[in-house]
Amino acid sequence: MRIHKFETTEAFIAIDLEGAEASSGPARWAKKILQGGAKDLARSQTYTYAALGMKRSGAAAGISAAPEDRATAIDAFLTEAEPLVADGTYLPDAAKGIGLNELAPLRATDPRDTARLGDFADRCDGLSAVVAAHHAVGLDAKTVAIEGFENLGPWVADGVIGHGARLTAISTATGTVTNESGFSLAELNEAFAAHGADCVNELGEVGHPMAVFGAGADVVFAGSKVGIIDHKVAESLEGCAAVVPNGRLPLTARSLAVLRKAGVQTPADFVALAGSTLAVWGDVSRSDDEIVAGVREDIGALCAELQGHDDGLLLAACYFAEAFLMEWQDELPWGRPLAP
Numbered sequence: 001m002r003i004h005k006f007e008t009t010e011a012f013i014a015i016d017l018e019g020a021e022a023s024s025g026p027a028r029w030a031k032k033i034l035q036g037g038a039k040d041l042a043r044s045q046t047y048t049y050a051a052l053g054m055k056r057s058g059a060a061a062g063i064s065a066a067p068e069d070r071a072t073a074i075d076a077f078l079t080e081a082e083p084l085v086a087d088g089t090y091l092p093d094a095a096k097g098i099g100l101n102e103l104a105p106l107r108a109t110d111p112r113d114t115a116r117l118g119d120f121a122d123r124c125d126g127l128s129a130v131v132a133a134h135h136a137v138g139l140d141a142k143t144v145a146i147e148g149f150e151n152l153g154p155w156v157a158d159g160v161i162g163h164g165a166r167l168t169a170i171s172t173a174t175g176t177v178t179n180e181s182g183f184s185l186a187e188l189n190e191a192f193a194a195h196g197a198d199c200v201n202e203l204g205e206v207g208h209p210m211a212v213f214g215a216g217a218d219v220v221f222a223g224s225k226v227g228i229i230d231h232k233v234a235e236s237l238e239g240c241a242a243v244v245p246n247g248r249l250p251l252t253a254r255s256l257a258v259l260r261k262a263g264v265q266t267p268a269d270f271v272a273l274a275g276s277t278l279a280v281w282g283d284v285s286r287s288d289d290e291i292v293a294g295v296r297e298d299i300g301a302l303c304a305e306l307q308g309h310d311d312g313l314l315l316a317a318c319y320f321a322e323a324f325l326m327e328w329q330d331e332l333p334w335g336r337p338l339a340p
Contacts, residue, residue, distance in 0.1 A: 001039050001333065004090070009076035011063040013090045014038040016046040016333060020057035022088035022111065026095030027077075027103065029070060033062025036340065037226060044248045044337040047270040048277050050321035051302060055328050059090050063098070074098065078105050085109050093117065112280040120288065121276035126155025127292060128275030128299045129246050130163065132267035133219055135303035136313060137241040139163035143182075145217035146170045147209075148224025150197055152246045154189055156221050161185050169215035172197035173224070175206035178215050213237060223247020223269065227339030229255045238262035245269035249339045251314070256338060260312050267303070268317035270337055274299060 004013040014035060015023050025045045028038075038060035045058025061081075065073035084090045086109040094100040100118045107114040116124075129152065133139060142165045146153050149170040157167055166182035177200040191199035200206050213220065213229075213236050220237060222228055223246040229237070234255035237243055242265040243251070249269055251259070259266050275295040282291070302320075309316035318336050325332055 001042070003035060004084070006077065006080050008080050009063065009073045010065060011061065011073070011077050011080075012038070013059055013061045013081075013084070014042045015057060015059045015090065016042040017057035017329060019328070021055050022091055023057040023059035024091035024112070025058045025060040025093060027061040027063070027092035027098050028095045029063040029065065029074065029097030031066060032064050035062070038062050040226060040337070040339065041248055043333065043335060044270050045277075046325075046333065047268070047318065047321045047337050048274045050324045051268075051271055051317060052274055052277060052298070053324055054277075054281065061090065061092055070097075074102060078103070081106060082109070113282065113284045114280070115284070116279045116291070120291075121279050122152055123155050124275030124279040124291065124295050125273045126152040126246070126275070127159060127295050128278075129156055129221060129244055129272040130159030131296060131299045132272040132303055133160070133221070133242055133244040134163055135300065135307065136244070136265040136267050137219060139165040139219065141165070142218040142241065143168045143216070144219045144221070145212050145215045146246065147212045147220065147222040147228065148172070148247060149192065149199070151224055154192055156246055157183075157185055157188050160219070165219070168217055169212050170200065170203075171209045171212035171224075172200055173209060174198050175200050175209055176211040176215070177204040177206055179204060218242075219244060221246040223250040226250070227252050231255045231258050234258035237264060240264050242266070245272045248273065249337060252339045256312075256314060266312060266314045268314045268337070270321070271299070271302060271306070271313075271317050274302075 002015045025042050041060040042058035049056040063077050085106045144160045144165045144167045149172045169178040174197045191202040218241045221244045226249045228250050230252050231254035278295050279291050306316040
């Protein structure tokens, strides 16, 4: 893992692999961005690329600045990052604290299909997460909870309800709301479009955001932040059929061990969230429908390849990705994509 430090502002890029065709991943701003979290996110994207058979690397950028200095810091980051984007060293994705439009000055030299970044990429990630869940345990007649509904929630809801599941709980930063009969897609979309994270206030009695993990759903989508499911939360999910990422690195190593022992299926985040990678790398003449069909087919085939491994879905995906990495790297990067 190489750390590229900026000279004109307090910023860095964690670049996972040398010799890659290109490197991409989230760019984040906060008062203080730590390198450790960036390295973890970069590793997850590396494994996405490897699972898809792409000789590319994950990367992640952090910009640290006080709120009053944010605009100046981001402008400096953009200026210094321009040659890095041009040669493929780092292709940024908007993440916490940075809007998609703020990265627009870098799109001209970005080799990806940047028109598909943003909402369409989110749609494809939501689709791939649903495909991973469906292959893991099936969704028909299952109850589903979505933790961190702001994080792909509308797309995941559309997919699971379309597969015949009943969406019985959602959470946002505001809180958790449940409905044993199942929320309708129309009411969810209307409330979320109008109120964002406060949509839960429009849907029922609101509890603590973490209460979603105690809602008793068969399938739980989670990923509002890295490591949201630690071993204690995992113990409350031992009766679930599957825990599926809707954000990067939701599981710690200890939580994975708890869930594996309980027989809970755990698709890898770098597989469940591979839809956007498929969407932005490819022929720009593809229609949205063609890309969506390709995501469904390619992620479905990958999930089928990983089924039935004695070590579970997440480790099976790691072994699969690592076999490809060893085809073009001298050695494997140290550490698998799990939250610390």
